Amino acid sequence: xxxxxxxxxxxxxxxxxxxxxxxxxxxxxxxxxxxxxxxxxxxxxxxxxxxxxxxxxxxxxxxxxxxxxxxxxxxxxxxxxxxxxxxxxxxxxxxxxxxxxxxxxxxxxxxxxxxxxxxxxxxxxxxxxxxxxxxxxxxxxxxxxxxxxxxxxxxxxxxxxxxxxxxxxxxxxxxxxxxxxxxxxxxxxxxxxxxxxxxxxxxxxxxxxxxxxxxxxxxxxxxxxxxxxxxxxxxxxxxxxxxxxxxxxxxxxxxxxxxxxxxxxxxxxxxxxxxx
Numbered sequence: 483x484x485x486x487x488x489x490x491x492x493x494x495x496x497x498x499x500x501x502x503x504x505x506x507x508x509x510x511x512x513x514x515x516x517x518x519x520x521x522x523x524x525x526x527x528x529x530x531x532x533x534x535x536x537x538x539x540x541x542x543x544x545x546x547x548x549x550x551x552x553x554x555x556x557x558x559x560x561x562x563x564x565x566x567x568x569x570x571x572x573x574x575x576x577x578x579x580x581x582x583x584x585x586x587x588x589x590x591x592x593x594x595x596x597x598x599x600x601x602x603x604x605x606x607x608x609x610x611x612x613x614x615x616x617x618x619x620x621x622x623x624x625x626x627x628x629x630x631x632x633x634x635x636x637x638x639x640x641x642x643x644x645x646x647x648x649x650x651x652x653x654x655x656x657x658x659x660x661x662x663x664x665x666x667x668x669x670x671x672x673x674x675x676x677x678x679x680x681x682x683x684x685x686x687x688x689x690x691x692x693x694x695x696x697x698x699x700x701x702x703x704x705x706x707x708x709x710x711x712x713x714x715x716x717x718x719x720x721x722x723x724x725x726x727x728x729x730x731x732x733x734x735x736x737x738x739x740x741x742x743x744x745x746x747x748x749x750x751x752x753x754x755x756x757x758x
Contacts, residue, residue, distance in 0.1 A: 529628060529667055532569040533721070533747045535736045540700070540726060545627070545665040547699035547728070548657050552672045553683050558704045558719050558740065559671050563630050564592055565745040566669070570628055571597040577628040578620045582607060582636035594743040600624055608639040610653060614660055621664050631657075633671040634694065651693030658697060670698070680708065685724055701725045707737075717741065718748065 527545040530537050543549060553559045560583065567577045577599040581589045590596055600620050606612045613631070620626045631637065634650070643649040661668045672694050674687040681687075683703045685695040695701050701724040706715040717740040723731050737748040 527627060527665065529566075529570060529575055530573065531566055532572070533736060533738070533745075535747060536721065536723070539723060539731050539734050539736075540729060543628075543667045543700070544728060545667060546662045548654070548661050548668045548670060548697070549700045549702065550670050550672050550688075550694055550698040551702050551704065552674055552688055553704040554674055554677050557706045557715075558745070560632055561592065561740065561743070562702075562704045562719075562721065562738075562745055563632070563669055563671065564743075566628070567599055567630065568593070568597050568744055571599065575628060576600065576624055576626045577630060578617060578624075578626045579630045579632070580605065580613060580616075580636075581630075581632045583632050592743060600626060607636045608642075610637050610656055613637065614656070617660060617664060617666070621666065626666065628667050628669065630669045631671065633673060635673065635689075647691040647693060650691035651697060654691075654693050654697035658699075670694075682720075682722075695725065698725070699727045704738075719745070721745075 528542040529544075530542045531540075551559050551563055560581075567579070570577050579589075579599055579601045581601070582605055583589075586601075602616050617626075617629055620629075634653070637653055638646070638650055657668050657670065660666075673689050674683050675689055677683070677687075683705060685692075685701060687703075688694045703720075703722045703724060705720050705722070707718040707720060708715050719738045719740065721736045721738050723734045723736075725732055738745045739748050
């Protein structure tokens with residue numbers, strides 16, 4: 483390409499950008515503050531768990547957030563998310579479920595009374611684009627505000643990728659963009675590595691990628707409590723807020739009890755009074 487043609491091309495690009503007025507144009511902080519001020523009266527959707535201590539510490543789940551729920555196998559991750567579904571329905575918040583782990587019959591049986599929520603009539607695995615379309619469909623048809631994905635590894639075909647950590651990171655970023663664009667909260671159940679003894683699950687327990695924690699807005703663990711005398715797991719569990727980007731809350735524990743197929747918060751003060 484000769485020099486004269488190069489100068490002409492560069493000049494036309496500069497002219498176009500100098501006059502550019504698209505939605506992603508560069509603006510000043512003063513202009514952006516005016517936009518933010520105009521949005522102050524707009525209510526930000528906050529979902530509450532109806533677990534008093536958790537809601538106080540977290541100030542609820544905010545639209546646009548991706549919440550990772552993790553913990554060891556059979557420790558109540560799915561049951562905790564189903565409890566949230568019940569609480570949301572009581573507040574007239576509509577949920578969409580993708581449950582790849584169990585059959586619909588088994589999934590429905592885990593509710594004492596099946597609440598109103600939505601789910602695809604048929605499921606596809608390892609198909610994040612398909613999942614995103616179902617989320618948008620449910621938002622348009624039913625006005626859903628919460629999405630539950632059980633679990634992460636059904637969105638990622640690890641056998642087909644040479645770099646699982648990077649692939650999972652890309653999926654996490656896609657989920658974040660989906661949560662923001664649709665103004666919903668996405669709850670993502672993620673599995674852990676095999677536990678070592680009674681070690682408490684943490685961020686380093688998450689399987690296959692550090693991006694799961696890094697790209698989430700909140701990370702929660704559910705761990706059932708073992709009876710010290712019998713060594714048997716009972717119906718109580720610790721819900722731990724590992725990270726919380728918005729509030730900065732970390733390593734906060736709330737004691738829960740599983741009753742009538744739903745989690746409730748344990749009043750520790752009252753519990754201590756009864757023991758004494």
